[in-house]
Amino acid sequence: MRTKLGVLVAGLGLVCLAVPVVAHHGFDTEYDAKKKVSLTGVVTKVEWTNPHMRVYIDVKDASGKVTNWNLEMTGPNHVRRQGWRPKDLLPGTEVNFEGYAGKVDETRGSLARIAKVAEPDRPLFSQGGPDADTIPK
Amino acid sequence: MRKLLVVSITMIGLTVTLLGQSQAQGQDRVRSIPVGGSPLVPERLVNGPVPRLPDGKPDLTGPWVGGGSNADIERDGGLKPGELPLLPWAKELRDKRKEQDEPYVACLPMSVPRSNPYPWKFAMTYTSKGLTHIYLLHELGDAGAHRVVYMDGRKHPDDVFPTWWGHSIGRWEGDTLVIDTVGYNDKFWFDSRGTPHTEQLHTIERWTRLNYGTLVNEFTLDDPGTFSRPVQLKFTAKLLRPDLDDLMEDICNENNQAGIAGGYKLNSESK
Numbered sequence: 001m002r003t004k005l006g007v008l009v010a011g012l013g014l015v016c017l018a019v020p021v022v023a024h025h026g027f028d029t030e031y032d033a034k035k036k037v038s039l040t041g042v043v044t045k046v047e048w049t050n051p052h053m054r055v056y057i058d059v060k061d062a063s064g065k066v067t068n069w070n071l072e073m074t075g076p077n078h079v080r081r082q083g084w085r086p087k088d089l090l091p092g093t094e095v096n097f098e099g100y101a102g103k104v105d106e107t108r109g110s111l112a113r114i115a116k117v118a119e120p121d122r123p124l125f126s127q128g129g130p131d132a133d134t135i136p137k
Numbered sequence: 138m139r140k141l142l143v144v145s146i147t148m149i150g151l152t153v154t155l156l157g158q159s160q161a162q163g164q165d166r167v168r169s170i171p172v173g174g175s176p177l178v179p180e181r182l183v184n185g186p187v188p189r190l191p192d193g194k195p196d197l198t199g200p201w202v203g204g205g206s207n208a209d210i211e212r213d214g215g216l217k218p219g220e221l222p223l224l225p226w227a228k229e230l231r232d233k234r235k236e237q238d239e240p241y242v243a244c245l246p247m248s249v250p251r252s253n254p255y256p257w258k259f260a261m262t263y264t265s266k267g268l269t270h271i272y273l274l275h276e277l278g279d280a281g282a283h284r285v286v287y288m289d290g291r292k293h294p295d296d297v298f299p300t301w302w303g304h305s306i307g308r309w310e311g312d313t314l315v316i317d318t319v320g321y322n323d324k325f326w327f328d329s330r331g332t333p334h335t336e337q338l339h340t341i342e343r344w345t346r347l348n349y350g351t352l353v354n355e356f357t358l359d360d361p362g363t364f365s366r367p368v369q370l371k372f373t374a375k376l377l378r379p380d381l382d383d384l385m386e387d388i389c390n391e392n393n394q395a396g397i398a399g400g401y402k403l404n405s406e407s408k
Binding site: 072 | 168169170171172173174175176235236237242244254255276277329381382385386387388389390391392393394395396397398399400401
């Protein structure tokens, strides 16, 4: 039992490691960890800009009203170094995404996971992009 | 059973260690896409020999990741909570400051000894007179203001003008690059916690490349306007994965929307 508990604790720790700490500013000053969202929408724009990338996604609610989410990521250089390029997510793509809402402006969120609806098990912009092996060595 | 228990404890230890490194590399508990930050040199290469320049000195070029304070200079520099000997006014100011007010978030320079999770490098400038200047270039965090270290034997001026990066003079002590800096302004923070300083700040960095992948910064922090005595800190930088490109373009003010989602204005303290 004790062994299982140890493995469980270690496993939880490793899961926590999936939460990165690579930012120009802190999370808690802007985003609410208690307001996690999981939505589906259509990408309208991807900004590969400094100091942070942003992905804009139109989300339609049950009444048909469309809201454009503005979701912040880490810096584009980190993402480029992992082998991701602009062609990997283009406007018009339908995506599932998870994120945390803004404390004051809720639809300005922090993007935690994004994947094409057509490839739900292949998250984008996470470690080891499709061009990771083609980066000059 | 006992074997499994040992494996479990080892995994916990590894987890805590990696988590600690992760925290040291970043600023805060940011919940975002797990990108992995700046990829570092593989462990199998870290202990390799120190490359040397044609003049025999160790090659400190990098690019490096880390090697300074970020979230909390007291913790990042190896001190225990409360060990930083802040004068009462400085402690009061640090406790009062809010992270969103720090100049760095508004794309102003981090200054010394700050380092964020992005790579930086020493750029050696050789002329007919030898190594005359070293520039410290940060991918993000210098706001375009290069830091220069004079290696030509000059002294600090008597009437040094306070600036973000101060006036730095360097020299070699064996294989260690020693950088002595005065003339800082009092505008930057040492960390996102808000640790302050005055224009009396005097820093001494002692940079030693221990092996292929590790660079140590033995750091003396002296500011009688802020601390009751000089403080000795230690920071460690790791080499960026060597097969990656050099520093990349990073124009911080291009699209800085920090603060809007939280309903605050950037750098409000300085207004």
